[in-house]
Amino acid sequence: MPYHEFECSKVIPERKQHAVIKGAGEDLTSCLPKGYLNTIPGSISERGCAYCGAKHVIGTPMKDVIHISHGPVGCTYDTWQTKRYISDNNNFQLKYTFATDVKEKHIVFGAEKVLKQNIIEAFKAFPEIKRMTIYQTCATALIGDDIEAIAQEVMDEMPDVDIFVCNSPGFAGPSQSGGHHKINIAWLNQKVGTLEPKITSDYVINYVGEYNIQGDQEVMLDFFKRMGIQVLSTFTGNSSYDDLRGMHRAHLNVLECARSAEYLCDELRARYGIPRLDIDGFGFEALGNSLKKIGLFFGIEDRAQAIIDEETAKWKPQLDWYKERLQGKRVCLWPGGSKLWHWAHAIQAEMGVKVISVYTKFGHQGDMEKGISRCGEGALAIDDPNELEGQEALRMLKPDVIFTGKRPGEVAKKMRVPYLNAHAYHNGPYKGFEGWVRFARDIYNAIYSPIYQLSGVDISKDEIATDKGFVTRRMLSDAGLSDEIKSLPTLTEYTGKYDCVTDLRGRTYPDFERKTAATAAE
Amino acid sequence: MTCDVKVKDRVGTINPIFTCQPAGAQFASIGIKDCIGIVHGGQGCVMFVRLLISQHLKESFEIASSSVHEDGAVFGACGRVEEGIDVLLARYPDIRVIPIITTCSTEVIGDDVDGVVTKLEEGLLKEKYAGREVHLLAIHTPSFVGSMVTGYDVAVRDFVRKFAKKGEPSDKINLITGWVNPGDVKELKHLLAEMDIEATVLFEIESFDSPMMPDGSAVSHGNTTIEDLVDTANAKATIALNRYEGGKAAEYLEKTFDIPTIIGPTPIGIRNTDSFLHTLKAITGQPIPQSLVRERGVALDALTDLTHMFLADKKVAIYGNPDLVIGLAEFCLDLEMKPVLLLLGDDNAAYVDDPRIKALRDNVDYGMEIITNADFWELENRIKNEGLELDLILGHSKGRFISIDYDIPMVRVGFPTYDRAGMYRHPVVGYGGAIWLVEQMANALFADMEHKKNKEWILNVW
Numbered sequence: 014m015p016y017h018e019f020e021c022s023k024v025i026p027e028r029k030q031h032a033v034i035k036g037a038g039e040d041l042t043s044c045l046p047k048g049y050l051n052t053i054p055g056s057i058s059e060r061g062c063a064y065c066g067a068k069h070v071i072g073t074p075m076k077d078v079i080h081i082s083h084g085p086v087g088c089t090y091d092t093w094q095t096k097r098y099i100s101d102n103n104n105f106q107l108k109y110t111f112a113t114d115v116k117e118k119h120i121v122f123g124a125e126k127v128l129k130q131n132i133i134e135a136f137k138a139f140p141e142i143k144r145m146t147i148y149q150t151c152a153t154a155l156i157g158d159d160i161e162a163i164a165q166e167v168m169d170e171m172p173d174v175d176i177f178v179c180n181s182p183g184f185a186g187p188s189q190s191g192g193h194h195k196i197n198i199a200w201l202n203q204k205v206g207t208l209e210p211k212i213t214s215d216y217v218i219n220y221v222g223e224y225n226i227q228g229d230q231e232v233m234l235d236f237f238k239r240m241g242i243q244v245l246s247t248f249t250g251n252s253s254y255d256d257l258r259g260m261h262r263a264h265l266n267v268l269e270c271a272r273s274a275e276y277l278c279d280e281l282r283a284r285y286g287i288p289r290l291d292i293d294g295f296g297f298e299a300l301g302n303s304l305k306k307i308g309l310f311f312g313i314e315d316r317a318q319a320i321i322d323e324e325t326a327k328w329k330p331q332l333d334w335y336k337e338r339l340q341g342k343r344v345c346l347w348p349g350g351s352k353l354w355h356w357a358h359a360i361q362a363e364m365g366v367k368v369i370s371v372y373t374k375f376g377h378q379g380d381m382e383k384g385i386s387r388c389g390e391g392a393l394a395i396d397d398p399n400e401l402e403g404q405e406a407l408r409m410l411k412p413d414v415i416f417t418g419k420r421p422g423e424v425a426k427k428m429r430v431p432y433l434n435a436h437a438y439h440n441g442p443y444k445g446f447e448g449w450v451r452f453a454r455d456i457y458n459a460i461y462s463p464i465y466q467l468s469g470v471d472i473s474k475d476e477i478a479t480d481k482g483f484v485t486r487r488m489l490s491d492a493g494l495s496d497e498i499k500s501l502p503t504l505t506e507y508t509g510k511y512d513c514v515t516d517l518r519g520r521t522y523p524d525f526e527r528k529t530a531a532t533a534a535e
Numbered sequence: 536m537t538c539d540v541k542v543k544d545r546v547g548t549i550n551p552i553f554t555c556q557p558a559g560a561q562f563a564s565i566g567i568k569d570c571i572g573i574v575h576g577g578q579g580c581v582m583f584v585r586l587l588i589s590q591h592l593k594e595s596f597e598i599a600s601s602s603v604h605e606d607g608a609v610f611g612a613c614g615r616v617e618e619g620i621d622v623l624l625a626r627y628p629d630i631r632v633i634p635i636i637t638t639c640s641t642e643v644i645g646d647d648v649d650g651v652v653t654k655l656e657e658g659l660l661k662e663k664y665a666g667r668e669v670h671l672l673a674i675h676t677p678s679f680v681g682s683m684v685t686g687y688d689v690a691v692r693d694f695v696r697k698f699a700k701k702g703e704p705s706d707k708i709n710l711i712t713g714w715v716n717p718g719d720v721k722e723l724k725h726l727l728a729e730m731d732i733e734a735t736v737l738f739e740i741e742s743f744d745s746p747m748m749p750d751g752s753a754v755s756h757g758n759t760t761i762e763d764l765v766d767t768a769n770a771k772a773t774i775a776l777n778r779y780e781g782g783k784a785a786e787y788l789e790k791t792f793d794i795p796t797i798i799g800p801t802p803i804g805i806r807n808t809d810s811f812l813h814t815l816k817a818i819t820g821q822p823i824p825q826s827l828v829r830e831r832g833v834a835l836d837a838l839t840d841l842t843h844m845f846l847a848d849k850k851v852a853i854y855g856n857p858d859l860v861i862g863l864a865e866f867c868l869d870l871e872m873k874p875v876l877l878l879l880g881d882d883n884a885a886y887v888d889d890p891r892i893k894a895l896r897d898n899v900d901y902g903m904e905i906i907t908n909a910d911f912w913e914l915e916n917r918i919k920n921e922g923l924e925l926d927l928i929l930g931h932s933k934g935r936f937i938s939i940d941y942d943i944p945m946v947r948v949g950f951p952t953y954d955r956a957g958m959y960r961h962p963v964v965g966y967g968g969a970i971w972l973v974e975q976m977a978n979a980l981f982a983d984m985e986h987k988k989n990k991e992w993i994l995n996v997w
Contacts, residue, residue: 087555183577
């Protein structure tokens with residue numbers, strides 16, 4: 014096994030099996046790190062908890078819901094306003110968060126009464142909102158409050174409201190991934206099938222595992238609508254609670270983030286016979302193939318192809334402008350879960366950026382399997398990395414750019430490595446054809462920022478050029494380019510707007526004729 | 536019309552102003568050199584707090600977790616702390632102190648972390664780390680008691696209690712800053728230097744405004760040392776600038792070592808800075824130098840340009856940490872402004888008896904409300920449904936959407952201020968802080984006049 018042993022982790026031998034370097038001729042049978050095991054305490058892992066996996070990652074993107082955490086205020090406060098999952102209802106779910114504010118007396122005497130008061134208060138404060146999700150936290154799980162019973166009591170008393178209960182306390186699993194699983198299954202058990210959706214198309218899907226980071230979901234829905242596909246619900250980005258209750262009527266589940274939402278798809282297949290189709294909204298080829306697969310499933314490949322042709326014609330020359338300038342740049346691809354495999358091959362093939370390391374905080378072995386197989390030789394793969402290992406890897410690898418979270422990005426900054434936010438994006442969305450160009454643009458801007466040239470200079474001893482008042486990104490990126498490429502008139506820099514999502518909301522779509530009147534009346 | 540102090544009458548929290556106790560203890564812990572705290576609880580209690588502080592300071596730093604999983608929650612998780620401390624010590628050879636910070640989960644299951652400290656002191660430290668100086672302490676910060684403010688207060692006291700030790704009397708004073716920014720520490724150190732006074736600053740977080748160095752070596756950490764903490768017992772006096780963030784430590788030193796102690800007032804604004812300098816002079820006998828007379832003059836000059844013409848009668852809502860909110864309200868009154876709503880985000884019963892709040896109740900001649908245990912809905916609901924009209928909001932970034940949605944200008948102040956650049960770099964205390972604050976407020980109002988076309992032409996001849 015080509016395990017990689019970090020110097021800093023020699024004293025914790027169990028870490029040895031969590032990192033590998035993919036050597037020449039290695040395949041997955043010989044280089045798969047362990048994954049999704051209990052965290053080593055004190056290792057300064059980057060993992061979160063099962064509460065945040067359920068509430069913060071999956072629950073809260075639902076847009077027309079009072080999201081209330083049953084516990085002390087901290088869980089609520091800390092997970093509030095640290096995401097960029099927007100919605101088309103003025104971001105209600107980003108702006109408002111609710112905590113039952115459990116105090117010592119409630120810990121001693123029970124917090125069910127205060128929970129009920131809270132529910133009533135919250136609905137009273139927002140009379141237009143009729144849906145609620147209650148998230149259990151460590152404290153209320155341990156004192157054993159019966160949240161379901163209280164929720165049922167309120168629903169009996171207030172027939173116009175509906176409440177979903179998610180029991181996923183912070184300690185429930187080695188990482189946030191435990192919470193993903195819990196909320197998937199809880200939603201399925203409690204809510205799917207409780208409302209009949211109105212079917213308006215011959216082609217009906219759920220879009221699953223998509224959280225509308227910076228508008229990703231809206232970009233993808235635009236494609237689906239252009240194909241005449243009805244999207245019953247998105248689990249969960251920018252989606253309505255009631256839409257998600259009707260998931261059982263879809264003809265197909267289109268799954269984006271398999272890490273966080275495959276459980277739901279698999280159960281929908283088992284219980285309702287809905288097939289699962291894994292897709293990928295990142296990258297021209299992967300996205301094009303995804304649209305074609307959906308088209309093929311419904312027999313409307315031509316509609317998919319029309320979109321691919323139109324979008325490719327418009328955006329490919331811009332992508333290629335960046336590709337020419339990003340050739341051979343080396344990246345550490347260090348996201349949370351599934352992006353390590355969504356991005357690994359696509360950025361290399363379509364932007365020329367070489368992935369020299371992948372890591373995952375809460376991914377399972379399956380994610381590593383896909384990620385490593387999409388990396389080239391020599392790539393370092395790390396499961397559940399910790400602070401010192403991250404620093405050691407950066408010193409060893411000296412990447413040109415790193416894609417990771419906000420706080421690890423600060424570590425990279427000090428080491429003078431440009432960083433892009435892999436979770437929330439810098440200037441996304443990154444899905445869709447235009448989004449992919451935006452990602453390339455952000456990578457380009459990071460790598461060729463003149464700041465990193467300046468920050469490597471020690472003015473106390475280094476020679477400096479005193480004849481320059483400025484340097485542009487272009488001066489840096491084009492220094493080694495051939496004149497032929499520099500003067501290619503077909504390639505251009507990104508031409509889109511700062512906000513490329515809001516305009517989509519006003520868009521109108523063609524009416525496709527339905528095949529039979531019988532289905533139309535369904 | 537008078538000043539009313541009320542407790543929020545709803546039981547729940549809609550958009551909390553504060554987070555919970557462990558966050559405060561974690562913020563205190565990063566102010567100490569060669570210290571990595573271990574938070575005993577679920578991983579989110581650390582991961583999100585690190586993110587929060589990192590968003591505010593735009594820096595990274597280390598705090599560990601005992602990573603309590605399901606088995607620990609059921610069968611007890613003391614073993615996770617023991618293992619965690621061993622891993623920390625083995626991998627970070629410079630660590631000298633590890634606070635064990637508890638959370639709601641581990642307080643509910645009743646893990647005996649004090650027992651863990653004793654056990655490790657007798658066992659692991661003697662056996663595996665013999666000859667190495669390592670200090671362990673338990674800090675109890677259940678999330679269902681108090682708030683991040685009390686968590687900070689408890690942690691500062693516990694650090695001081697752990698280390699303070701009687702030795703040779705020193706000429707230094709203890710300066711307990713409370714929950715402030717690197718910019719505040721810099722300003723306070725500047726005032727002390729002008730007065731030629733040596734002080735032990737608890738906690739010394741100025742270096743969190745840290746550089747990017749050519750060799751890529753820079754890291755961010757606090758600079759209060761164990762020796763500093765030990766020596767707090769020998770100081771000439773203790774000044775705790777904030778009653779609710781550091782007051783407990785000051786009282787402990789006073790009681791245990793008989794050190795003269797002055798708590799507050801928070802030196803926000805001219806008047807409170809004057810009091811602070813006067814306190815320093817009284818304690819040390821050092822005169823207030825001409826340089827500070829001049830600095831004060833510069834600040835007054837800046838204030839005078841703004842008060843009657845622009846700031847007078849402007850209605851302000853202020854929320855955040857209690858000492859900050861009260862200090863800002865006092866300063867606003869000196870600036871002829873009208874703080875109409877003060878929101879204190881926890882249920883500390885002591886607020887109502889705070890002499891500064893009493894003074895507001897005795898002297899404010901217009902309608903002012905002070906809400907304790909407050910959340911952001913106390914502010915938003917008044918604007919949305921009860922006709923509260925405001926000219927300005929002062930507070931931290933978590934309230935940003937109220938400013939945005941109701942189009943009320945806002946100056947970011949306090950913790951956290953992640954949605955504005957560099958706020959941590961600037962002081963709100965001292966004369967320098969007074970200048971910064973008054974100009975931020977004025978510029979926010981000016982930008983708002985222009986944005987709303989509300990007598991924007993008035994600035995043509997200012």
